[in-house]
Amino acid sequence: xxxxxxxxxxxxxxxxxxxxALSFPWYSEEENVSLGDAFGRRLARDIRSPESFPPFSRxxxxxxxxxxxxxxxxxxxxxxxxxxxxxxxxxxxxxxRLGIREASLIHTGGVLPVGSDAVVMxxxxxxxxxxxxxxxxxxxxxxxxxxxxxxxxxxVVGRRGDxxxxxxxxxLAALGISRVPCLxxxxxxxxxxxxxxxxxxxxxxxxxxxxxNSWFLSALLRKEGFYPVSFGIVxxxxxxxxxxxxxxxxxxxxxxxxxxxxVSIRDHVSQIFSKVPSPGLLVRGLNLSPGKPTLLAGSLNxxxxxxxxPGHPLSCAIVALAVLKPLLLRLVGSxxxxxxxxxxxxxxxxxxxxxxxxxxxAVRSGRAVPLTAKSGFVGALRSATHLIRLPQNTETxxxxxxxxxxxx
Ligand SMILES: Nc1nc2c(c(=O)[nH]1)N[C@H]1C(S)=C(S)[C@@H](COP(=O)(O)OP(=O)(O)OC[C@H]3O[C@@H](n4cnc5c(N)ncnc54)[C@H](O)[C@@H]3O)O[C@H]1N2
Ligand code: MOO
Numbered sequence: 114x115x116x117x118x119x120x121x122x123x124x125x126x127x128x129x130x131x132x133x134a135l136s137f138p139w140y141s142e143e144e145n146v147s148l149g150d151a152f153g154r155r156l157a158r159d160i161r162s163p164e165s166f167p168p169f170s171r172x173x174x175x176x177x178x179x180x181x182x183x184x185x186x187x188x189x190x191x192x193x194x195x196x197x198x199x200x201x202x203x204x205x206x207x208x209x210r211l212g213i214r215e216a217s218l219i220h221t222g223g224v225l226p227v228g229s230d231a232v233v234m235x236x237x238x239x240x241x242x243x244x245x246x247x248x249x250x251x252x253x254x255x256x257x258x259x260x261x262x263x264x265x266x267x268x269v270v271g272r273r274g275d276x277x278x279x280x281x282x283x284x285l286a287a288l289g290i291s292r293v294p295c296l297x298x299x300x301x302x303x304x305x306x307x308x309x310x311x312x313x314x315x316x317x318x319x320x321x322x323x324x325x326n327s328w329f330l331s332a333l334l335r336k337e338g339f340y341p342v343s344f345g346i347v348x349x350x351x352x353x354x355x356x357x358x359x360x361x362x363x364x365x366x367x368x369x370x371x372x373x374x375x376v377s378i379r380d381h382v383s384q385i386f387s388k389v390p391s392p393g394l395l396v397r398g399l400n401l402s403p404g405k406p407t408l409l410a411g412s413l414n415x416x417x418x419x420x421x422x423p424g425h426p427l428s429c430a431i432v433a434l435a436v437l438k439p440l441l442l443r444l445v446g447s448x449x450x451x452x453x454x455x456x457x458x459x460x461x462x463x464x465x466x467x468x469x470x471x472x473x474x475a476v477r478s479g480r481a482v483p484l485t486a487k488s489g490f491v492g493a494l495r496s497a498t499h500l501i502r503l504p505q506n507t508e509t510x511x512x513x514x515x516x517x518x519x520x521x
Contacts, residue, residue: 160290172201184249192239303327474501494521
């Protein structure tokens, strides 16, 4: 029996305690990954841009490159006439310099010719043979993106621990970064419970339940840039579970055990985690609902982080989002923080004093409402858009008062 009840820790403090005791961040070996395979991975270290962007001063509009001083005061009623210079070729640097009181046809993205400092948009120009009638003045730099305006060569364009998503890949591609140093943090998953069976069993045996948690955890880990490995379903026998945990640990950096973390005589995770080498079992139960029976342990030699997550699917999911994810971010040294917002409650929300609570929620008519859910529900997050967080000292939030939301 775990007996965690008297020793509940606050969630933030628990994350802090574990990160400190295990000396996060850890550096696992980096893999040199091609940009095409880097989507969804996390950066192993800061990376700097080898080039400035843009690599040359370029036009943001179709129009005419001019020297702004030449078109001061130009308007439809008082146009300025300039000589027609050479057209700027695309994909090349113009081999000419803009002559005195000249305008050169330039296309969006073209290289600004030497001697020009702005672009007059095509709509404000009338070109005739040899002459260009400019009907609008422009300031120096107008309709132009100067070389290095967005970033200079050497600028940090990715931080250690950053998740490489669509936004990052577009940037890295623009800078010619074709290989990326990536982390591979392996997270093992064990589901335990005599009643838990593989999701693929055709006919569910009486009294059994399909393993949902390892699928949820695996998908969340992949989405967050970690590398899940499933070690299957293990019985409630202490020897079986102990053996499975010992063997799985050798193959991963982090090990998750879903189920068996509570106080029943069939719940052995706490007992097994208490034998983990120093610093060992660090947290035995959280001041969190759902998610109270959470166990956090780890060793420094070898470097391992172990989590016991509650078996109830919603509890397991909340612990994964609110405890596992921040721990993994700390482990890889990411600066990412939890996104949250404040919104008016669309209904009374009842909390319990002394417990931090997370409720699946949705936004209806611009207000946050909790969805009906129990910790044993499997699909509660499917229809939720947010988690409603009630801090530990919040009991009831009345309709119209503000609540904190975490986007899902
Ligand atoms: N007397 C008490 N009983 C319970 C307490 C308590 O304080 N005193 N805590 C409750 C809370 S809170 C939770 S949460 C659960 C968690 O218990 P365990 O972590 O030991 O989880 P299990 O008993 O193994 O399973 C709970 C529940 O979830 C189902 N389950 C387990 N694994 C999976 C899986 N991989 N996929 C889908 N469903 C799974 C399992 O069949 C059980 O129904 O304990 C309360 N009890
Ligand atoms: O704390 Mo349990 O995780 O409420 O269902």
